[in-house]
Amino acid sequence: MADLNRAYTGESHGSVGSYGIGFVLSIVLTAAAFGLVMVPVLPHVATLFAIAGLAAVQVFVHLVCFLHMNTSSEQRWNVTAFAFAVLTVAILIAGSLWIMHNISEHMVPGAASSQMRMEM
Structure with a gap:
């Protein structure tokens, strides 16, 4: 109080x-x-x-x-919240890029059949 x-x-x-x-x-x-x-x-x-x-x-x-924003004790929670937001955005961006890369790699038409021909 x-x-x-x-x-x-x-x-x-x-x-x-x-x-x-x-x-x-x-x-x-x-x-x-x-x-x-x-x-x-x-x-x-x-x-x-x-x-x-x-x-x-x-x-x-x-x-x-x-x-x-600085490293003073009054700003500790603000810096912590900002670091969490940066980490969350980084995970979202990295995950999205990873998913798009895998989709592009696995969903290209004819890529699987041409790879199988190259292995034979």
Whole structure:
């Protein structure tokens, strides 16, 4: 009951500087990804991995600068819930890709008969 009487102090909100840094970093990371696509200086596969890396960094910037997630004791449950959500999404994506790969591999018309001819 004592927790109900505690006043909200707003400690978890970020400062204007934090929001400004997050905004600038987000713009720079987005412009870098856009530039990699518009000016093809890297091979296609390297461009794909570079954009994926920039996206991962941008997610981290958003979590820290805008959602104020950190390792403090007040944020422990938020970080735990976020980690569970990331794990769940990763399992769903990996499982979906695995299922689609197996369906593609096993449902291609004529693949089984051509494989049997190759073994003979």
